Amino acid sequence: MRKSEFLNELEVLLEVPPGSLTGKEELESLASWDSLAVLAYIALVDSKCNLVVPANKIADCKTVDDLVSLAGSSVTA
């Protein structure tokens, strides 16, 4: 999956306008990044990348790009 497609998926999940995420956004600045969004992110990576992300690594993510990186090598530039 290309990074742009993954960002589109995250936009749906985070309820932000399509095409608005660049990756540089701080997760703290996104009001919709909450515990429900974390669960949706885990489900997204499981569905699209066939990967179960370690829950403790999500807490370490500071930016949207960190979430992309955590999704592993199946998300390509």
Added chain:
Amino acid sequence: LTHTAIPNLRVLGVAAAVPRNTSAESDLEAMWGAEEARKISASSGIVQRRIAPEGVRASDLCLAAAERLLAEMPAETRAEIDVLVFVSQSPDHQLPATACVLQDRLGLAKSCAAFDISLGCSGYIYGMWVASSLLNSGTARKALLLVGDTISKCLLPKDRATVPLFGDAGTATLLACGEGGTVAHFVLGTDGSGAKSLIVDTGEARVEPYLRMDGAAVFTFTLKEIPPMTAAVLEKSGWGLADLDAIVFHQANRFMLQHLAKRLGAPADRFVVDLERFGNTSGASIPLALVTACREPLTRSAQKVLLAGFGVGFSWGACATTLGPMTVPELVEV
């Protein structure tokens, strides 16, 4: 994973009881606002939870379910119960075991062996496994399995991770082994490294008497362990998902259940999601769903079922077997 096959299990009946008292979405609105309450309910699939009022314990709910079930059984049944198992993380007392109290309250014989098992979300499967193993060994004629919890009593007020999810329920299942029975395959597992992800820490230090849940850790544990467990128990039974009449997983929350169903490729019309009116009732959720979602087919005919419990511990278990026709009284309200 631990595997056991019980060759001739007979589940004679299952009953469930919930408190009449409810907590609804409006309560969540009061705590977090209408938009947030809507968002939480939309994800969890829970609109209403049953909350045991002060003085009503898990044992009371199980007792009500057991009395309702025994009322539908032949008069001699009570005297034939040689084993009483109470599975709960909401015992009446630190000691004695709640099963001992319930033996007396139910008027069971003094020759009845009674004990508690401390497990939550996986507890129904563990209880069935222990009870059916004892029955199969010839130790007992009939076993009464009581599974219930009042998790609402240990929730931190306004904790967004737990308050919207958990409800209270008690259940009773009557089991026997022998002629007319059917094979029951059990697969069980444990990973105690997840203990702190779902915990009420009232140990010696009495750190905090409230339930703490790391939802992300619980969800990732589920994704790692439940698909292999499901595959294992189906392999042992020789069944595919398409052979099953009902798939009843622990009713944790709708989001998790729907993701699991998709991941497993489970047929949606047979994958039970029925927690809207009750919430997550811990170990009671599987037998409660059997009563609320599968009552009619179970009373009518034999149903191939896959039951799976998973969560606090972390602990998990699955059972593939045939249930019915059997006694399933209407849901009891206390």
